[in-house]
Every structure is written in C-alpha cells, then in structure tokens.
Amino acid sequence: MTLRSNFAINAGRFALWGLTTFTRGGSSLPGKIATTIDPNVLEALTKNYKVVVITGTNGKTLTTALTVQALKQKYPQVLTNPTGSNMQQGIVSTFLTAPNLKDGEQGIAVLEVDEGSLKHVVNALKPELFVHTNVFRDQMDRYGEIYSIYELMADAAKAVPNATVLANADSPLFNSMELPNPREYFGFDHKVDHDVEPHYNTDGILCPHCNNVLSYHNLTYANLGKYYCKHCDFKRPNLDYSINKVEELTLTHSTFEIDGHSFTIPVAGLYNIYNALAAYSVARFLGVEPNDIREGFKQAERVFGRQEIININGKKVLLNLVKNPVGLNQVIELVGLEKNPFMLVSILNNQYADGTDVSWIWDGHYEQMVNFPIKETVVGGMKADEMKLRLTVAGIPEESITQLNSMNDIIEAIENSSEEHVHILATYTAMLELRKILQEKNHL
Structure with missing residues (x-):
C-alpha cells in the first residue's frame, strides 16, 4: 500500500468516526474524502477481498441482503453496503468500515453496485462474480433505454473476463450478446410449458437475432420467463439453479422450492423470489450448502423501504x-x-x-x-x-x-x-x- 493510499484511508476513517460519533452518520462522505486524496484508494482497500458485484434495475438491495446472510453461515468475514449506497463513494465508505483482516485472511465483499457506477469501480474491485438481476426501464433521464443499461453491465463484465457472470436466464437481454466471461444462469421452472403472451406494452421482447417478437412457454412478469423465438434458434439457456415450485404467496412472506429444497423469506411477491433465487445461486457458487442457505434466509430481515x-x-x-x-x-x-x-x-x-x-x-x-x-x-x-x-x-x-x-x-x-x-x-x-x-x- 502506498503512503498516499494509507493517508487517504486514515482520513476517510477519521471522517467516518466523526460522522458516526457526532451525527447520524453518512454513507458517502468518508468515501468522497478518501477518493479525493487518492483516486486509486478502492484498489488498495479491496486487496484482501473476494468480491461479488450485484447489479441490475430492481432487487439489488434485497438480493444483497439475502446473499450476505447465506454466506455468513460459512464465511466469517462478509462485508457489504447495507444502506444501499451503491455508487463509487459509498462503496469506498463501505470498505472504510471494515475491520482490518489478519495476515493471510480473506474476506468476501458482496456489493450492490449501481449500473451507471460499474465502469468507475470494476477495475479496482476485480470481481470474481457478477450477478445480473434484471433490466427494466428506469430513470430514462439517467440511463436511456434498457439496451443502454445492459451495455453498461456487459462492458463491466468484459473488463474482468475471468469473472463469472451469474445472470437471470428469464431475461432475454442477458442472452442477447456474447461475453468472454464464464456464465451461469438462474430462473423459474415451476410450471408445465404452455403458450402465453406478454403484455403488448412490454419492453425487451424482440429476438436479438432476427428481431421478431419472442414467444413464451412460461411468463412470470414483464419480459421474464421461458422465452423462445419461432423464427430462429434463440431461446432461454439451460438453468443451473431453478425455482421448481411456488408454494405460498402472502402479504407477509413467500415459500418456494429451489432445486428441490424448500425456502421461506419474510417478504412477498414473485419479484422477491427472484431475489432469493439469485442469492441462493451466489451462495451455491461459493460452496454454501442448501441447509445453511435456508438458515441464512431465516435470519434475513426486511430491507428498509x-x-x-x-x-x-x-x-x-x-x-x-x-x-x-x-x-x-x-x-x-x-x-x-x-x-x-x-x-x-x-x-x-x-x-x-x-x-x-x-x-x-x-x-x-x-x-x-x-x-x-x-x-x-x-x-x-x-x-x-x-x-x-x-x-x-x-x-x-x-x-x-x-x-x-x-x-x-x-x-x-x-x-x-x-x-x-x-x-x-x-x-x-x-x-x-x-x-x-x-x-x-x-x-x-
């Protein structure tokens, strides 16, 4: 670590101490101070961490929270950005809060990262795993159309070609372009195939190979489901991790099966089952057993808001x-x-x-x-x-x-x-x- 990096880290931690001691705290200011002193401070902070980046339009915060609880069942040092401060300064602040690791000790950082911030942090983070949750129209004034959003995500993955991309297979966009990265997929496989049409106002349902409207054997919501093209060979990839059954959907919780294992989370909605599936997939990728993942999900709490x-x-x-x-x-x-x-x-x-x-x-x-x-x-x-x-x-x-x-x-x-x-x-x-x-x- 350089003297400049060391000074930047100490300055950021001093600011963090001051904010925590005398105010309600601040999630990004310490990171801003540290980054101003040393623009490369993030690379120094992440040196002893295996990094998982979770990105996409919806579900980043809950996916991150569930993933952290699952990983904690096996790994003693798991760092995350729980406030949802998911841009560069907030991510630096997250690492400033981390305890110093002992010699030879390695931590895991599970980070929610804003799609627009990926390009600013990916080279420093050098993730081992990218998780792509979904891409929907969101803040058009910032991001533009869904294809622009995915291009940001794909470019970040290409910058770290050895990192695995763990993607939502039910999104046609995530299967629309070649990447140099290894890939794994998660998705829903809980119903017998049948013909279903998405709502006429749905984004992202054109085949990226031949530009015809995609067909579906199953549809969860929006453009997510078991898609295929009647005019070419484009279809949903094979699943590495899958929802086999949705057992109960209530206003307060959801119960479902992943790969034959039953899980319950304290939130409702199919969209949150996707988040749990993504978290399960990360945990399995990193060697956590299903029973431990189940225990982690039991300890998860509702994310604020x-x-x-x-x-x-x-x-x-x-x-x-x-x-x-x-x-x-x-x-x-x-x-x-x-x-x-x-x-x-x-x-x-x-x-x-x-x-x-x-x-x-x-x-x-x-x-x-x-x-x-x-x-x-x-x-x-x-x-x-x-x-x-x-x-x-x-x-x-x-x-x-x-x-x-x-x-x-x-x-x-x-x-x-x-x-x-x-x-x-x-x-x-x-x-x-x-x-x-x-x-x-x-x-x-």
Missing part, C-alpha cells in the same frame, strides 16, 4: 419503494393481496435520485386498485398533482383523494386515520424523508 412494516399508533403500515413501471406493477399486485380495508398513501418525488421524469407512473397498472378495499387515499410529494391525476384517471374518485403538501401532514393523516392498515408507495427520496420523520417521532 422494501415491504417494511411500521407500527404507527397501533396501525400496521407497509412501506414500499417504487421507482419504475415494472417494480410499481409488482407492488400493486402485492397490495392486491390485502383483504382488510386500508388507507392508500402514494408519494411521488422527482429529484435526481428518483428520476426527474415521472411519466413512468402512466405505465403503472393503477386501474387494478379500483377493486381494492381502499377507504382513504392520500397523495403527496413534489409531484402530488401528477399523482392525483394518475389515480383519478385510473378510476379512483377525485373527491376521495386528499392531497397533502408536507411529509408531516401525511404522517399526521396516518396517525389520525380510522383504518388499521395502511399501504405507502413512495419514490426513493420520499421514502428517505418519510423514514427520517418517522424516526424523529419514534415510530421507527
């Missing part, structure tokens, strides 16, 4: 992050499992971290909510007007929607509601602001 359960004055509040059409539609299906009357809260911001273009809400299937047992509806956030209009167009009576200007007013409305069940759908910065005030009010 992702089906997080909050008690507000005795009310059961379920908080869900929404950030793009596919994720939103999966959350709407999840809310549809609610049998009790409930209050709906929808908070829409358009800060940079949310994506400044909020037109994606018009691709959300809010029309399904007309048949949900919603008794009160509240909208808020920077784009509350747009949110109210979308719900009105979906069929929710305008006069039944209350628009509130501040997060404090929203929380007060929840506190005073007569409903015992509340579902909150919030974009990223709205979710962070909401949680901050809930903490100040001792609800968290």
Whole structure:
C-alpha cells in the first residue's frame, strides 16, 4: 500500500468516526474524502477481498441482503453496503468500515453496485462474480433505454473476463450478446410449458437475432420467463439453479422450492423470489450448502423501504419503494393481496435520485386498485398533482383523494386515520424523508 493510499484511508476513517460519533452518520462522505486524496484508494482497500458485484434495475438491495446472510453461515468475514449506497463513494465508505483482516485472511465483499457506477469501480474491485438481476426501464433521464443499461453491465463484465457472470436466464437481454466471461444462469421452472403472451406494452421482447417478437412457454412478469423465438434458434439457456415450485404467496412472506429444497423469506411477491433465487445461486457458487442457505434466509430481515412494516399508533403500515413501471406493477399486485380495508398513501418525488421524469407512473397498472378495499387515499410529494391525476384517471374518485403538501401532514393523516392498515408507495427520496420523520417521532 502506498503512503498516499494509507493517508487517504486514515482520513476517510477519521471522517467516518466523526460522522458516526457526532451525527447520524453518512454513507458517502468518508468515501468522497478518501477518493479525493487518492483516486486509486478502492484498489488498495479491496486487496484482501473476494468480491461479488450485484447489479441490475430492481432487487439489488434485497438480493444483497439475502446473499450476505447465506454466506455468513460459512464465511466469517462478509462485508457489504447495507444502506444501499451503491455508487463509487459509498462503496469506498463501505470498505472504510471494515475491520482490518489478519495476515493471510480473506474476506468476501458482496456489493450492490449501481449500473451507471460499474465502469468507475470494476477495475479496482476485480470481481470474481457478477450477478445480473434484471433490466427494466428506469430513470430514462439517467440511463436511456434498457439496451443502454445492459451495455453498461456487459462492458463491466468484459473488463474482468475471468469473472463469472451469474445472470437471470428469464431475461432475454442477458442472452442477447456474447461475453468472454464464464456464465451461469438462474430462473423459474415451476410450471408445465404452455403458450402465453406478454403484455403488448412490454419492453425487451424482440429476438436479438432476427428481431421478431419472442414467444413464451412460461411468463412470470414483464419480459421474464421461458422465452423462445419461432423464427430462429434463440431461446432461454439451460438453468443451473431453478425455482421448481411456488408454494405460498402472502402479504407477509413467500415459500418456494429451489432445486428441490424448500425456502421461506419474510417478504412477498414473485419479484422477491427472484431475489432469493439469485442469492441462493451466489451462495451455491461459493460452496454454501442448501441447509445453511435456508438458515441464512431465516435470519434475513426486511430491507428498509422494501415491504417494511411500521407500527404507527397501533396501525400496521407497509412501506414500499417504487421507482419504475415494472417494480410499481409488482407492488400493486402485492397490495392486491390485502383483504382488510386500508388507507392508500402514494408519494411521488422527482429529484435526481428518483428520476426527474415521472411519466413512468402512466405505465403503472393503477386501474387494478379500483377493486381494492381502499377507504382513504392520500397523495403527496413534489409531484402530488401528477399523482392525483394518475389515480383519478385510473378510476379512483377525485373527491376521495386528499392531497397533502408536507411529509408531516401525511404522517399526521396516518396517525389520525380510522383504518388499521395502511399501504405507502413512495419514490426513493420520499421514502428517505418519510423514514427520517418517522424516526424523529419514534415510530421507527
């Protein structure tokens, strides 16, 4: 390690100590300080770590959390970025928090990495494994179309050709180009083959070989499933790890079989079973036995903002992050499992971290909510007007929607509601602001 790197690391750790001691902490500032002093500090920090990079549009945070719990059953030193700070500075900060490893000791770093940040960190991290979860339209102002997003992911993999790419086989995009890397695949294989067509407004269902519309023997959601092309030999690759059976889907948990082994996770939805499958696949790739993975999943907790359960004055509040059409539609299906009357809260911001273009809400299937047992509806956030209009167009009576200007007013409305069940759908910065005030009010 160079003197410059050593000084950068010490400066970053001092900043981390100060933030932790005198404030609520900060996930990226120590990394920013260290990187400013030494742009190559990340390479020095990762020297004794085997690195797993988890990237993709949806599911990075929960996949990372489940993977960490599974790996901890076998490996004593597992490092991760649990706050979801997944850009370069946040990743550097993560390594600054790590204890010093003993001579000859090797740790495992399981890192959620933003697709746009891959190119800035991949050469320093030198991952042993890339995990590609999915690619959907997300923050068009930042990333562009899905093909641009995947190009970022593929370029990062090509920069480390010895790293294995562990990809979601159900996404046609992940089988659309040649890579120099070894590849393994995970996916769903839980139903007998039958003909099914994706929604007409689905992205990524053109064959990359002949440009015809793909057909499906099975479809989980969006463009994910057992695809094939009727006009050429393009089809889903063989699975190395697979979901054999979905046993139970409820509002609070999911039970399923992977490779003949039964697992339960404390979150709902097919999209979260994909996350568990990805985590299982990483753990098996690194030699963890299924029974240990099961034990790790039992110890996993809900990730903040992702089906997080909050008690507000005795009310059961379920908080869900929404950030793009596919994720939103999966959350709407999840809310549809609610049998009790409930209050709906929808908070829409358009800060940079949310994506400044909020037109994606018009691709959300809010029309399904007309048949949900919603008794009160509240909208808020920077784009509350747009949110109210979308719900009105979906069929929710305008006069039944209350628009509130501040997060404090929203929380007060929840506190005073007569409903015992509340579902909150919030974009990223709205979710962070909401949680901050809930903490100040001792609800968290």
